[in-house]
Amino acid sequence: MLSLLQGKIGPEAASRLVIPEVVQDPFLELEGTRLEVVEFGECEAKHIAALYLPSSKTLLSADLVYNNSHLYLQERHLESWLQRLEELSDFVRNRVSIIYPGHGSSAGPELIPQTRAYLEDFAEALKSGNASAAEQRMITKYPSYHVRQFLTAFSIPAYFPAKS
Numbered sequence: 001m002l003s004l005l006q007g008k009i010g011p012e013a014a015s016r017l018v019i020p021e022v023v024q025d026p027f028l029e030l031e032g033t034r035l036e037v038v039e040f041g042e043c044e045a046k047h048i049a050a051l052y053l054p055s056s057k058t059l060l061s062a063d064l065v066y067n068n069s070h071l072y073l074q075e076r077h078l079e080s081w082l083q084r085l086e087e088l089s090d091f092v093r094n095r096v097s098i099i100y101p102g103h104g105s106s107a108g109p110e111l112i113p114q115t116r117a118y119l120e121d122f123a124e125a126l127k128s129g130n131a132s133a134a135e136q137r138m139i140t141k142y143p144s145y146h147v148r149q150f151l152t153a154f155s156i157p158a159y160f161p162a163k164s
Helices: 002-012 078-092 111-126 131-141 148-159
Strands: 027-030 033-040 048-053 058-066 098-103
Touching (some): 033 078, 058 078
Parallel strands (some): 058 098
């Protein structure tokens, strides 16, 4: 699995896979800092867990939001991801000032509408009915976004599978 991902993503791919441990409590303690586990339903994947640090008004969002990176849409959860972003907007209001996204640099809550805009643009690009046209539209709209392979090797092929 790792070599498959490395082959598709290239030098930006992870060098190893880490198997997570199941967390039973709704919080973790790390060097005296309380981290609250905030669970979200289907978005990039079937389930996303973020970590909220109340003491610093910080959210480690996992892959719920990205910053200046193409989104991974291979699992085709576009509509539910948009719903999760609404839930995230409600959660961060008056609570979070810094978000560490799954991909890209940290920023403020403006990452939520930025991620939403990308998803809406992707949905609009799909309406072309053509993989090349959809891909080109997204690359033109987001020319400086990182991890282009998420778009070209995963997302577009998921919505426009190769014909046998």
